[in-house]
Amino acid sequence: MICRKGSKGAKIALLAIFLLSALLLSGCWNNRDLTEMNLVSAAGLERTKDGKLLLTVQVVEPAAIQSTSSGKGQGGNGSPYPTYVSSYEGETLFETIRGILSTLDKKLFFSATQILILGENLAKDDIIEALDFFQRDHEINYKMYILVAKDVSPQEILEIKNDLDPIEAMYLKRTVDNNVARGTVKRTMLIDLVKDIYCSGKQIAIGQITKSGKKEVRTEGIAVFKDGKLAGWLNRRETRGYLFAINQIKSTIVNVPVEEGLVAIETISAKGKVHVPFKKGKPAALGIKVNIEAAVGEYAGTGKLECPERIYELERKTEEVVRKEIEDALKKVQKEFSSDIFGFGQQVRKYNPKYWKKIKKEWNELFSELPADIKVKAKLRRVGSVRDSLEKDE
Amino acid sequence: MEKIQISHIQLFMLLSGFLFGSTVIISPVQEAANDGWLAILLGGAGGFLLMWLYVKIALLNPSKTLVEILKERMGKVVGNILAVFYIWYFIHVASIVFRDFGEFITAMTFPETPMGVIIGIFAVLVVYVLNSGIEVLARLCEILVPIIYIAILIISLALITVRDFTAFLPLLENGITPVLKSAFSIISFPFGEAVAFLMVFPILYKEEKLKKVVFSATIVAIATVLIVFFRDLFVLGSGLIRRTNFVPHLTTLILPWFNVEPLLDITLMIGGGAKICICIYAAVKGLSQIIKIDDYRSLTGAVVIFSVVLCIWSFENVLELFAFTDKVWPFYSLPFQVIIPLLLLLLSFRNKSRPSKQGAQTQTGQKESNTN
Numbered sequence: 001m002i003c004r005k006g007s008k009g010a011k012i013a014l015l016a017i018f019l020l021s022a023l024l025l026s027g028c029w030n031n032r033d034l035t036e037m038n039l040v041s042a043a044g045l046e047r048t049k050d051g052k053l054l055l056t057v058q059v060v061e062p063a064a065i066q067s068t069s070s071g072k073g074q075g076g077n078g079s080p081y082p083t084y085v086s087s088y089e090g091e092t093l094f095e096t097i098r099g100i101l102s103t104l105d106k107k108l109f110f111s112a113t114q115i116l117i118l119g120e121n122l123a124k125d126d127i128i129e130a131l132d133f134f135q136r137d138h139e140i141n142y143k144m145y146i147l148v149a150k151d152v153s154p155q156e157i158l159e160i161k162n163d164l165d166p167i168e169a170m171y172l173k174r175t176v177d178n179n180v181a182r183g184t185v186k187r188t189m190l191i192d193l194v195k196d197i198y199c200s201g202k203q204i205a206i207g208q209i210t211k212s213g214k215k216e217v218r219t220e221g222i223a224v225f226k227d228g229k230l231a232g233w234l235n236r237r238e239t240r241g242y243l244f245a246i247n248q249i250k251s252t253i254v255n256v257p258v259e260e261g262l263v264a265i266e267t268i269s270a271k272g273k274v275h276v277p278f279k280k281g282k283p284a285a286l287g288i289k290v291n292i293e294a295a296v297g298e299y300a301g302t303g304k305l306e307c308p309e310r311i312y313e314l315e316r317k318t319e320e321v322v323r324k325e326i327e328d329a330l331k332k333v334q335k336e337f338s339s340d341i342f343g344f345g346q347q348v349r350k351y352n353p354k355y356w357k358k359i360k361k362e363w364n365e366l367f368s369e370l371p372a373d374i375k376v377k378a379k380l381r382r383v384g385s386v387r388d389s390l391e392k393d394e
Numbered sequence: 395m396e397k398i399q400i401s402h403i404q405l406f407m408l409l410s411g412f413l414f415g416s417t418v419i420i421s422p423v424q425e426a427a428n429d430g431w432l433a434i435l436l437g438g439a440g441g442f443l444l445m446w447l448y449v450k451i452a453l454l455n456p457s458k459t460l461v462e463i464l465k466e467r468m469g470k471v472v473g474n475i476l477a478v479f480y481i482w483y484f485i486h487v488a489s490i491v492f493r494d495f496g497e498f499i500t501a502m503t504f505p506e507t508p509m510g511v512i513i514g515i516f517a518v519l520v521v522y523v524l525n526s527g528i529e530v531l532a533r534l535c536e537i538l539v540p541i542i543y544i545a546i547l548i549i550s551l552a553l554i555t556v557r558d559f560t561a562f563l564p565l566l567e568n569g570i571t572p573v574l575k576s577a578f579s580i581i582s583f584p585f586g587e588a589v590a591f592l593m594v595f596p597i598l599y600k601e602e603k604l605k606k607v608v609f610s611a612t613i614v615a616i617a618t619v620l621i622v623f624f625r626d627l628f629v630l631g632s633g634l635i636r637r638t639n640f641v642p643h644l645t646t647l648i649l650p651w652f653n654v655e656p657l658l659d660i661t662l663m664i665g666g667g668a669k670i671c672i673c674i675y676a677a678v679k680g681l682s683q684i685i686k687i688d689d690y691r692s693l694t695g696a697v698v699i700f701s702v703v704l705c706i707w708s709f710e711n712v713l714e715l716f717a718f719t720d721k722v723w724p725f726y727s728l729p730f731q732v733i734i735p736l737l738l739l740l741l742s743f744r745n746k747s748r749p750s751k752q753g754a755q756t757q758t759g760q761k762e763s764n765t766n
């Protein structure tokens with residue numbers, strides 16, 4: 001009404017009010033500036049000897065990032081690292097997060113956290129109760145990576161300083177990414193972990209992290225859990241076998257021994273599938289099927305790849321190597337940990353729900369005793385720019 | 395009274411926005427977990443029947459709102475009493491949507507803002523829209539409701555890489571009971587609540603298109619709920635779906651590259667807004683017809699404030715809200731959504747079959763129903 005009848009001045013006033021209210025609408029109630037909070041880039045959790053939680057956080061000072069990137073090489077005044085590490089002990093995680101403010105200046109902000117490292121003692125105790133906070137809170141980055149520290153406390157890993165990246169959490173994250181690409185560590189994001197915990201018929205497996213030298217970390221292998229408690233570790237090779245089976249390998253290098261040396265095979269794509277074949281109403285075996293497409297990447301030795309028959313032979317050998325890796329991983333989790341990280345139980349639950357209801361409780365024992373049925377099919381498509389290996393003509 | 399009319403596309407958008415409402419954040423089939431799609435199909439079929447019921451009533455009583463129909467078919471006293479109950483029901487629906495909205499925003503987006511402030515600001519908007527007239531609301535929905543579908547499309551497509559397409563197995567793991575329960579609750583929320591549209595149907599410009607519009611909106615709503623359900627299930631798995639408070643919100647959080655959480659908030663505001671506006675409109679329109687005033691606008695403010703206060707007072711915490719909407723709501727809604735409308739339909743048929751005193755209006759009603 002005002003608009004229609006009012007003068008031009010009234011229209012302008014109205015417009016001004018609308019525009020001004022836009023300023024108010026842009027902010028939320030609890031507006032916090034970047035400079036008013038501590039961005040947590042990585043966090044570590046460990047259980048102390050007297051049963052308390054020890055939280056270690058690595059916080060980033062945004063202003064310091066600028067000074068390091070511009071002031072690199074000038075050397076000199078102040079710490080060149082924009083991160084700061086601090087720890088605090090408490091009984092519950094939330095209490096600890098608030099308690100850490102007794103030593104830090106600004107409130108912690110977890111929405112940009114890249115890495116969460118769980119300590120070995122905590123893992124042996126129970127990780128599930130410690131993770132509840134991360135699922136309940138609203139400011140959590142569900143895509144943060146979770147790792148379990150082996151032979152080292154999370155605090156030590158977070159305190160590593162090297163010059164590869166000003167923020168150490170990014171360095172950690174990228175090494176994990178590299179190892180995921182190599183097929184030597186399982187990428188476990190918080191959401192995957194939560195999904196697996198809720199999933200009946202599957203145990204959890206989390207990537208592992210150790211210290212390598214003074215300034216570096218190594219993220220190879222996985223930690224195997226049984227009902228939320230750490231059961232043991234898989235090494236690099238076994239981890240790759242496991243990842244082949246659960247379809248998480250893209251490109252990895254498989255060394256295949258031949259008569260005159262080693263051939264490095266690069267997988268281009270790999271499709272893995274687990275299933276449980278049933279016979280007479282009972283599970284007959286633990287089936288794993290893997291199909292690999294690969295290329296010859298290197299021929300370290302003296303040999304010739306002149307005819308298709310050689311390639312077929314190489315394919316059989318590749319299959320054998322991969323099969324062995326999978327078998328080792330499966331044997332280990334079956335016999336040593338009896339923890340079904342492959343998710344066979346889930347397959348039983350999906351395709352034979354009635355049977356699953358009956359044996360849900362005893363699945364771990366059943367799983368340990370079933371024979372394995374591993375089928376690997378490899379196809380070598382390319383050999384690169386030369387056919388034969390590098391050697392002197394005689 | 396001024397002549398108000400909306401086009402059939404506008405009604406389609408209003409209705410599908412309404413049906414989508416707070417289903418954007420609260421999955422009505424949580425209990426059935428991975429069998430939720432069965433519940434949606436069953437409940438959708440039931441919802442379809444309800445919509446048919448409402449359309450039939452509207453066609454048998456052309457250009458009459460629910461309150462007028464009640465008065466005409468049930469007599470003045472009974473009709474008025476029932477109408478008052480209906481008005482209470484509409485206000486209650488609006489207050490529940492208000493509360494859903496407030497709970498979601500305080501739990502996820504603005505945890506330190508008091509819920510009263512969030513709902514209050516939203517309520518001011520509702521009053522403003524309604525006082526501008528139902529045509530404005532219709533045009534608003536025409537523009538905004540497609541955004542819901544675009545947002546759903548974006549989120550669903552972006553998540554295509556993180557899916558497990560066998561997550562709906564095993565079938566009926568926990569028997570058929572949770573499926574039937576969920577189907578029952580999906581009939582009452584959101585389909586049965588569309589009884590409020592009996593107050594809106596009369597203003598449709600071309601009444602002969604009513605059937606087509608309502609049915610297509612219902613089908614679109616069922617399909618959308620189904621798509622959203624499958625998306626959430628394939629991404630999250632059944633265990634997580636059963637235990638999360640706001641399922642679609644969690645789904646948007648794990649999008650691999652970027653954060654689309656605000657998109658979800660927007661869809662909620664549009665869908666919830668449409669639903670609240672329709673319910674409040676139905677209530678004030680009905681009220682104005684009972685107490686015989688020409689313009690409902692003087693009542694909007696009061697009714698909205700009442701609804702806001704109701705929503706804040708009726709539940710102490712979020713679990714009470716969930717328990718109420720789960721266990722009490724479907725049964726409490728039954729008379730409003732099914733029993734009284736069925737009665738109305740029977741009475742309308744009876745009046746139709748014997749030559750009535752109402753004359754012209756009922757005659758056209760006959761023609762309408764005969765052609766269909």
